[in-house]
Amino acid sequence: MAKKNARGNDEVNGNVNLSPMIDCCFLLLIFFVVNATQITVAKDPSVKMPSAVSCSELKDANGCIVVNVFADVDKMSPKALEKYNKAYPPNSLWGVADANGNSIGYTTGQIQELTDFIKKQKESLKGRGIEDGKIRLYLRGDLDAPWERSSTAIRCAAAAGVTNIVFGTLPSK
Amino acid sequence: MARHKQIKTEEQEDPEMNISSMIDCCFLLLIYFLVATSLVSEKKLDISIPASTQSQSSQKPPVEPGRIVLRADGSVTWNGDMNVADVYNPDAQPGSAEYRAQRQLDQLVEQLKNYKDLASSVQSEPVVMLTGAPSAPHQRIVDIMAALAEAGIKSVGISTADPEGK
Structure with missing residues (x-):
């Protein structure tokens, strides 16, 4: 009987709540989308800007x-x-x-x-x-x-x- | 009896939406923008050089154009004789007092503001002629352009003659 109980505990599914992570991802995504508009001209890395x-x-x-x-x-x-x-x-x-x-x-x-x-x-x-x-x-x-x-x-x-x-x-x- | 029980079970099931593909797309977009975005964005300093069609008038302007001369050592003079910036040190550390003093040409800004007021008083557009030594560093020219922008002067004539006559 005790053996059966232990087996039952093993079968419990662990659910991870993903919603805060998705919220953070969306926030970051919006931040980068807004900032990406600042890329306006091609930048040559060989030039040290004044x-x-x-x-x-x-x-x-x-x-x-x-x-x-x-x-x-x-x-x-x-x-x-x-x-x-x-x-x-x-x-x-x-x-x-x-x-x-x-x-x-x-x-x-x-x-x-x-x-x-x-x-x-x-x-x-x-x-x-x-x-x-x-x-x-x-x-x-x-x-x-x-x-x-x-x-x-x-x-x-x-x-x-x-x-x-x-x-x-x-x-x- | 058996039929009634079956219907009840179906009603109790929670509807689930599979959002994993949406999360995949979001991550892809996030990584794309993360890589593509540069947070330090370049800024600008606008000037316009007088076009050849603008200088066809034989009339003398009411106010003589201001003259800025940049020498090879980075020192700057205003209207021929007034020294408004000392010798430039390219090795000044960013953030140091010397570096900040080199970026802010306070004396030049003051002279340019006075000149602009003088030109405005006779309803004339302030025009400045800039003569730079060929070997002067580009950074020093940008410092002068920043001073012009601070004073609100946008029309700048650029002379290619060497001020030191070399």
């Missing part, structure tokens, strides 16, 4: 033509250098991503090609119905990059007819 005290949120990345400006390779961290070497040809000073997400690097001898790329991007954005005034150059300059490189990118944008410039920054610590 920081600024008075900067504002980039709410709408539509119309942004992203140009990365690289520092000298000796100023890059080993991880950034590895990614730079993998994505861009040697001596690239400016980096962009084409419509398919492929990285393209431009050297000092390819300033006209960079201008043509910006011009092409501008035409493509206009073709998608974005107004002229909303087309901007999003300059992601490395904090150690010499100003000469950033000003060259701005000059290329001006030659391509893009006069609104957005400097990519991080909030100051």
Whole structure:
């Protein structure tokens, strides 16, 4: 008889209450969905972003033509250098991503090609119905990059007819 | 009698919904957003450079454009002679007093605000010309842009000439 009782206890099903876990999951899911809208422009990990005290949120990345400006390779961290070497040809000073997400690097001898790329991007954005005034150059300059490189990118944008410039920054610590 | 008993048993059964597939989907979405979200979002500083069509007027502007010069050592001058920021130290530790002082160009902001007030008093748009040494670090330019944004000046002309004449 006692044996039968023990057997009965073994057969009791243990139910785990999953509802608090599902609640937490939903909360986290909503949090990440809301935050995910902040991802607006393609971020190149080879660029160490500068920081600024008075900067504002980039709410709408539509119309942004992203140009990365690289520092000298000796100023890059080993991880950034590895990614730079993998994505861009040697001596690239400016980096962009084409419509398919492929990285393209431009050297000092390819300033006209960079201008043509910006011009092409501008035409493509206009073709998608974005107004002229909303087309901007999003300059992601490395904090150690010499100003000469950033000003060259701005000059290329001006030659391509893009006069609104957005400097990519991080909030100051 | 037997029929009555059977009906009673069926009524007492709790309806159950299988939510395991929904939980699977939720987890998948959660992992996706967790990986894709970057919490430190990039910010922006807007400027607009005067287009060639804007400078065709032969009339002299009521207020001369302000001139900011950034030298290769990171020092900044306003309107030629006034030193508004000292030599830049790129090795300053983030969070230190020196780092914060380098980011906030208080003297420049003050001068820019005065200039903006002067331009507003004659119903003119404040325009600033920025000349940077080719070897000056990009971070210093962003500091100047932040000062311009703080003063509320959005129209910036960028000169590519070397201020030190090298």
